[in-house]
Amino acid sequence: MAAALAATFVLSVAGCGQKQQQGGNQATLVKTMKVIKRDTPLVYDYTGFVQAQQEMELKAQVSGQITAKYFKGGDNVSAGQTLYAIDQRTYQANVLNAQAGLANARAALANAALNAERYSTLYAQNAISKQVLDNAIMQRDQAQASVNAQEAILENAQINMTDTSVSAPFSGRIDTTALEVGNYVTAGQTTLAKISNTDPVFVQFSIAEPEYLKLSGSHDNSGAASLDNLTVVLSDGSTYDLKGTVAEVNRGINDNTGTMTVKALFRNPAHRLLPGMFAHVQATAGTKKDALLIPMRAVVELMYKKFVYIVGSDNKVTMKEVTLGPSVGRFYMVEGGLTGDETIVVEGTGKIRQGAQVNPQPMTEADLDTTVDNSATAGKKQ
Template identity: 40%
Template sequence: MFLSKNKKTKALLIGLSLAVSASFVVAGCGNKQQQAQTQGAQVKAMQVIQQDTPLTSEFAGQIIGKDEVKVQSKVSGNVVEKYVKGGQWVEAGQPLYRIDDRQYKSAVWQAQANFAQSQATLSNAQNDLGRYEQLVASNAISRQTYDNQLSTVNAYQAAADAAHAQLIKAQQDLADTTIYAPMSGQLAVDDVAVGTFATAGTTALVTIGSSNPVYAKFNVSETDYITYMNAIMQGGNQVKPIVNITLTDGTEYPLEGEIVEQDRALSDSTGTLTFKALFDNPNGMLMPGMFARVRLSGQTIPNAILVPQRAVQQLLGKSFVMVVNGDGKSEARPVTLGNKVGSYYIIKDGLTTADVVVVEGLSNLQEGVPLNVTMVTADDMGFSLITDTSKFDSNKVAGSSTK
């Protein structure tokens, strides 16, 4: 009986001890939470920037040749000689191929014979007309006989003219059995082999194209076009854009280009507007078929308000940033976004240069929370007005664009 009473006492002491310990744990957690609330949420923030900002628009494009021709024969026949090979540089007027000319030589000989015969017949008829002219003057023959002979001469003259035209045509066909380069340029490797039957106006013997200069062709969506034109008008500076291209490995081509062609309307199928920028290519670095990122610049928006892109949050189609208000607490501020420029957004409405925006620590940050702010600069965070020129995926070239 005494032993049982001791056991109950011991159990009671253990329970009290655990309860006290638990109360200290709960109190400790509460103190930590209270201390965290007192210190505020740890964030990094920076002052809103205002400065003249160059506008840059980027579009995915492709290099194409300025001039490109598929060389075809004007006459049909087997290719019997080939004077060039694929990839070779040729000059305008340089012979490329020769078509079997035997039938065309025969055609020339036949046309020459026909023409000679028609000339002889015409000559006889003209001699007779001369005699008839003297006879009709002396009333030795009727006027009707003379008129009939004159008609015969005119018919023979027409036949001779037709025979002469056939001779010229046969001579031209014979000359066309040799195919010459229509322009200076580099041949593609799609050249046909000797023995190929070439059909006049159909068979492409080889493709020839110029390599300097070349076009960078790119498409601009309707939205991008309107945005860029609005930015130009906002800047009040109607200057021609500067055009640069970046290749797929991130290399920036050293020469600037110029927009020389613009389509008259948006494409019905893609809803985009096609542009062509002309680039000098003295070293042949740019090859038709290469993908490139086309950058348009040269327009400046004066006194633009800038915030880093990472500071902007979007919800239900609305954009907002967290600012540090006068009480040191977070405040959600709705903003109207403009163009992207490098690491920044241009802010059309919602901020002033007096505002401080949160750029780091936004995860789960709610409005009205006390903040423990560390002020940073653009250099500290690696922000820049220059767009990243790292490698891009050429497979995404169609229809893609950024600002």
């Protein structure tokens, strides 16, 4: 009985080994596509966000209670338009007081000037001493200094009086958190409202140094400089109808990212672009003849390098490192690593390894819209 059991066990193990070996030799079903070769526009895409060309916090220049508000939150206002009124009573009194002080100072100056002139005549007649004349001249000069001081006090009082009426410093849009009538504001501290200019606007984005150097000397198919004919694609996929141009470039390269910050200027007459919006900035650098394109889903990333699986004539796959260029819709443009004659694995990359035997099923560009790469899911199930 023991011998029979041992023999049965040996046969079972052998059978399992044969099944595993057979299973290991089975070809994995994958979907493949020939590398596409065609003339392709060189479009560089960058993620950015909209910024106001001008933006500021409108602060009170005098203290007091808001007595009037002449706009609604979200309104578009014009430069010089009156926005707020602050209680004027204290500042009116200060102006009147300063005017009275100036009048007194001018009267004192007129009297001192007459004395100085009179003593000057008497001194010429040797009727008074030089010291008496000097004292008269000194009193005249002091009176003039008092007049100057009172004029400055009056001017300051008038400025404060003017500042009780708050105007828009430039044309733009007011936010909806603006203060209402009745609030007390403190000079130089209280923010009344925020105002931003939304025509034109900036779209800020970051660009790698090599791409900036390439685009700065490139032109699109119409002959316009690449950085002077930018396109914006909004978050809903729509393309903004006006072109933009690079207006500001940061002074240097970021040491950590190797990129530089760029601001593109776009006209915004319909105020469609609002500060804070996300937007894709696209720059075109002409057309590349016979460009090599591969589906994005075919790319495998390992240790910060990009690879694709190439299917050989024996249906075995080989991993090949590739250098990728800009994205073109659902594709990457390949700048190095492929010749254009290869067949690559598009779906099923998560189920295969270097040298694996595959059962290739060809697919077309149209299939990319209707198929889903389940390689990641399949890998987890395994």
